[in-house]
Amino acid sequence: MSLVTPEAFVLGMSALGAACTGLAAVGIGLGQGFAAGKAVEGVARQPEAQGDILKTMVVGQAVAETTGIFAFIVSVALIFINPLVGML
């Protein structure tokens, strides 16, 4: 005799896994904040290079964001198109 059905268990665990992908946001927050801080330092030192610094910072932050986007897609797949329930 079991308390939860297998479907409920798989769905609950999927939700837990989707929540855990939010941990990826910690690293991105740190990385993007660090990049922005360094960009501010650069602008304070050389105000005339603001355009170039902004351009480089935005592109660098976009590349740093990639892992978080992958984590987000995994969580979306787990929540909305759960592939694990079909495996039962």
Added chain:
Amino acid sequence: MHDLSNLGPRIIMSFGDGSVYITETVFFGMIVGAILIILALWSTHRMEKYPKGKQVVAEFIVEAIYKMTTGTMGKSCSNFAPYIGTLFIFLLLGNALGLFGFRPVTADVNMTFALALITFILIHYNSVKSMGWKGKLKHMASPYPFMFLLSLIESISKPISLGFRLFGNILGGVIVMALVFTGLGAASDALHLPIPLLQAVIPLPVNAFFDIFEPVVQAYIFTMLTMIFISLEMAVHSDNEDH
């Protein structure tokens, strides 16, 4: 707004037994394309030597795109500017469709991967064109032969990450907007308001971020990375020529 229980693009029109169909993505993509064509034809209609009115705006946009392309890729690559400019304006309009209540064109993984595939083909076509097949293989196997596998994986992962980055950002915006509207709708239902007052004013800052700021940034990043990837594979060639 968008339905949370069905995240994918809705099917608008289907032909035959339903195996051939047109989704929202294709439909709005064609509308954005038609708008761009009409705008381009209209703004270049009856051009004059001393520009005024619409011609000033058109020349400003074209000049800015050429400046951006040559500034990033170098003076010799100004022939990429038409494609880069089209990509930028298309992405700008396609991402910002959420502002008008439609589903953004780029919130579909098929669209972003099609664009990333064009970038992939452009990277390798121009790389082979500037270095030759032999030079390209040599470039991939430098500095050590076993690096060939690594650069093979790298060249495949570039368009995948490019496509997923755009898709993830825009889809995230769509989901957050749908959550905000659903939540505020439930709140104004619970308060028994005669008109949905909460949904009218409160979502504006969220809308400004996800439908104005994010589309501009993501369109800029996609075109910028496309230019950087193309010029990275070509710049090596001009370095080798000096020796």
